[in-house]
Amino acid sequence: MENKRVILAVALSFVVLLGWQFLFPQKPQAPVQKQEPVKQEQKASQEKPVASGESVFSEPMSTAAIVSAKGTKITVDTPLYTAVMNSQGGLLESFVLKNFKETIEADSPNVDMVGKNALNKAPMGLILNGIATWKEGVWGYKGSNLNLSGNNAGTIVFTGDVEGFRIQRRLTFHADNYLIDEDVRVLNAQNPSAEGRLAFTTATKSLSAEGDRYNPTRISYYDADGLSEKNSRDDLKEEGVMASGDISWTAIDSNYFILALLPRSKDVTVKGRLQDNIFRVAAEKNVELNKGVQRELGCSYYFGPMDTKFMSKVPGDLVKAVNFGWFDIIAKPLAIALDWFHQYVHNYGVAIILLTIVIKLLFWPLSHKSYKSMEQMKKLQPMMAKLREKYADDKEQLNKEMMQLYKTYNVNPAGGCVPMLLQIPVFFGLYKALLGTVALRHADFIHYLPFTDIVWLADLSAKDPLYITPIVMGATMFLQQKMTPSAGDPTQQKIMMFMPLIFTFLFLNFPAGLVVYWMVNNILSIAQQWMIHRTKA
Secondary structure, eight states: OHHHHHHHHHHHHHHHHHHHHSSSSSOOOOGGOOOOOOOOHHHHHTOOOOTTTSOOOOOOOOOOOOOOGGGGGEEEEEEEEEEETTTTTTEEEEEEEEEESSSSSSOOEEHHHGGGGGGGGGTOOEEEEEEEEEHHOOOEEEEEOOOTTTTTTEEEEHHHHHEEEEEEEEEEEEEESSEEEEEEEEEEEESSSEEEEEEEEEEEEOSTTTTTTSSOOEEEEEEEEEEEEEEEEHHHHTOOOOOOOOEEEEEEOSSEEEEEEEEEESSHHHHHHHHTEEEEEEEEEEEEOOOEEEEEEEEEEEEEEOHHHHHOOOOOGGGOOOOOOGGGHHHHHHHHHHHHHHHHOOHHHHHHHHHHHHHHHHHHHHHHHHHHHHHHHTTTHHHHHHHHHHTHHHOOHHHHHHHHHHHHOOTTTTTHHHHHHHHHHHHHHHHHHHHHOOTTTTTHHHHHHHHHEOOOEEOOTTTTTOHHHHHHHHHHHHHHHHHHHOOOOOOHHHHHHHHHHHHHHHHSSSSSHHHHHHHHHHHEEEEEEEEHHHHHH
């Protein structure tokens, strides 16, 4: 097989991979396999199994609504966020992140991890034996508004009497992290002794646009089998997510933000569902509620960015929520490298260019060998043409003669495509890193088109709104192809000439940072080929 055919096959494969990513973004496999243990657990505790399509949440939870004026609002202010709690049950009314805006507009509001519509689903509400404690109980609190700084922590205590139970919720907030720790004490003061169920919950609006295929809002959990997640809205509405056992955490998350529950008891049942366009999760624990006996349970919450700097300090392996799929092993080092460059240049666009140069230098020897191999293949074209003419009716003999020709002149027909093959995983790794690294969300490169007030590359995680970079990228690809030694029959050459056009079309909606990487890589490849031609001359 001649060199050009190999390169053509690689290029076409690359186009197929890109097209597949563009048209059919990978969806995580639904954790169906976890359902059977849940049913067994329910049977053991004599709970009613959840049928297909039935809500995994108790009825009070799906119908309860709160009136925020019923309780006193308590504010927790830190350098990272401002949270508003409601004394009626200790509900979370809002959790506004100070370092993240909804859009790149100057007057954009900060990201609220709860959202007004989610308030009716009771974020951080406790459910005891199916009772919505924030709705049925009489509550008070101890403490006041918190204003935390440095590495300080502050605590608010909520106490309520709920149908014969005394509940105390002790919430500890940290100034240097998005972590909230909760200690719950439940005293059965009046009810007969029995086994009960206590569920920690949270809820939020969708963390991304409903039709966003590249950044869906998911419900996930992490257990001994690893990460499981589901992002199909239809499935989350009809079936939801349910699993039991040694579960470290459950969460509502997107590429950039996460609301996680981290129960301290591992033997729990986690549940998730999409109701009224609000995502909800719960972590439920069976507990003995003997009369006159006080029980203690604990849970932590993390409401904030998918930032490993903070998540690595959170218990329960929450950092495993940052996952780039198949290319995780490549994407994470690339994200780290981008952060390293950024701390010196303070611009992620420049950091991407520097990373591209480093990657190109690493591949330089292979690329150099590749171009030389293509030059050698070009020299063999007259002899190869004679062999095709001589053995036009005998394909098997033609292949043997071709292989002998390559062997005689010490030419590797696949040598020209090795660098391309090696760069494909790097490309997709960077693609995943750009789509899933919160530091690159709204990262600015060249905010305004030079000499104008037109917003241009103000968000490297989004497409180029003016389509300038993909067009330039296509032009550099065309120029690079014109400089590459031509081989193969005329039909293959014509197909190859369409590649820049196909790539340009595919790159139109890709993150601008990825297009910048590929464009700079093409420019460096052109410079390398020019140097090789100049050396020959």
